[in-house]
Amino acid sequence: MGGDFDWAVPLVAAPMAGGASTPALVAAVNRAGGLGFLAAGYRSAAEMLRQVERARELTGRPVGVNLFVPGASGGSAAVAAYREALLPEARRWGVELPAVIPPDRDDWDAKLEALLRRPVEWVSYTFGLPEPAEAAAVRAAGMRQLGTVTSPEEARAATVLGLDALTVQGPEAGGHRGTHRAEDRPGTLPLLPLLAAVREVTDLPVIAAGGLGDGASIAAALRAGAVAAQLGTAYLRTEESGASAAHRRALTALGATTVTRAFTGRPARALRNAFTDAHQDQAPPAYPEVHHLTQPLRAAATRREDLTAMHLWAGTAHRLARAGGAADVTRDLWEDALRAG
Structure with a gap:
């Protein structure tokens, strides 16, 4: 075959x-x-x-x-605006968001x-x-x-x-x-x-x-x-x-998926949660800048196994x-x- x-x-x-x-x-x-x-x-x-x-x-x-x-770098002004929008999240999690993101x-x-x-x-x-x-x-x-x-x-x-x-x-x-x-x-x-x-x-x-x-x-x-x-x-x-225990649980605990740029600036399908709902329309198409910008938030959510804020990549057949x-x-x-x- x-x-x-x-x-x-x-x-x-x-x-x-x-x-x-x-x-x-x-x-x-x-x-x-x-x-x-x-x-x-x-x-x-x-x-x-x-x-x-x-x-x-x-x-x-x-x-x-x-x-x-x-690929090409994203727009710095748009990334800075998204950083401002995420500052309340950063304060809630007690983390600092990078102000300068070097080329990667x-x-x-x-x-x-x-x-x-x-x-x-x-x-x-x-x-x-x-x-x-x-x-x-x-x-x-x-x-x-x-x-x-x-x-x-x-x-x-x-x-x-x-x-x-x-x-x-x-x-x-x-x-x-x-x-x-x-x-x-x-x-x-x-x-x-x-x-x-x-x-x-x-x-x-x-x-x-x-x-x-x-x-x-x-x-x-x-x-x-x-x-x-x-x-x-x-x-x-x-x-x-290598998926975390929380990610494994989420595959059966959460229902819908959504395509979002909120976590990385690139469209990605993830389990829908409060973070994707809040920031779905705010993230610019800037990768990997947004990836680095949200990394402290994602790390904090993962450490606490908070399914409302984690980036939980999953396809449409995740329940299978x-x-x-x-x-x-x-x-x-x-x-x-x-x-x-």
């Missing part, structure tokens, strides 16, 4: 930045025949390599690493250099695409490249760049929507029609992502022409997940997330998908 890809079971563990993705999760999904990805976002190049080394100790199967592509490229250059020295099997990109020379260097090092796209236009750009496959991320996905520019308004075309629209403009293999939480949805994505299904929220409650070992969850989901046909 895997064809030329690195899986016996066409399920991919999504890279979830911020700690949810772990080497143990990658290894468990690999053990069940899938393909696991590490999330390098928000980590230094050295931290990324340590995670790769640990994954190599735990699995002899292929490993993927996801990189955040740096997420250690992009160092990460590329590190991977060229110590290649992995797969590199995926979120928030944009590498420069042609960078993609050529990664290709020459023997790594296959996967671009995250949210529209046919982004798919065309990734195809021209010569990537090996695309992750087509629908609006149902939890966490950040991988639009290639922070200011872009993400599309609302559901995953299955989006897959069809992307397949009209590219011959590259596509991996479906967004709201896939059970066998029926996985089977539907594969019938729609995807070579695999990428799952993130579905793994948050597993034993190997299963507890247990990630290898067992992967096997069960695939067996369910086979039954659903």
Whole structure:
């Protein structure tokens, strides 16, 4: 079933930045025949390599690493205005909000250099695409490249760049929507029609992502022409997940999700709570500036396990997330998908 890809079971563990993705999760999904990805976002190049080394100790199967592509800085005036709006929250939590936010490229250059020295099997990109020379260097090092796209236009750009496959991320996905520019308004075309629209403009293999939480949805994505299904929220409650105990509880305790810029400046699907309701329309499309601005607030809420203020990334199928070992969850989901046909 895997064809030329690195899986016996066409399920991919999504890279979830911020700690949810772990080497143990990658290894468990690999053990069940899938393909696991590490999330390098928000980590230094050295931290990324340590995670790769640990994954190599735990699995002899292929490993993927996801990189955040740096973009243009957001408007400083808009960020300053959002800071003013958040000051009552900061006083309530007893934290200081940064007044100056230096440029941040997420250690992009160092990460590329590190991977060229110590290649992995797969590199995926979120928030944009590498420069042609960078993609050529990664290709020459023997790594296959996967671009995250949210529209046919982004798919065309990734195809021209010569990537090996695309992750087509629908609006149902939890966490950040991988639009290639922070200011872009993400599309609302559901995953299955989006897959069809992307397949009209590219011959590259596509991996479906967004709201896939059970066998029926996985089977539907594969019938729609995807070579695999990428799952993130579905793994948050597993034993190997790095999600906090509060985040795990929230997946079943809270109901609705919403797409918000309130936490990072980029559109991201999270469980709706008081923070998203209060600041939904205030945050500017400035990433990573808003991410750094709200970091003290998010850290304080997480320390106190306050579900009304935490950033609780979750896809639309969050209530279907299963507890247990990630290898067992992967096997069960695939067996369910086979039954659903």
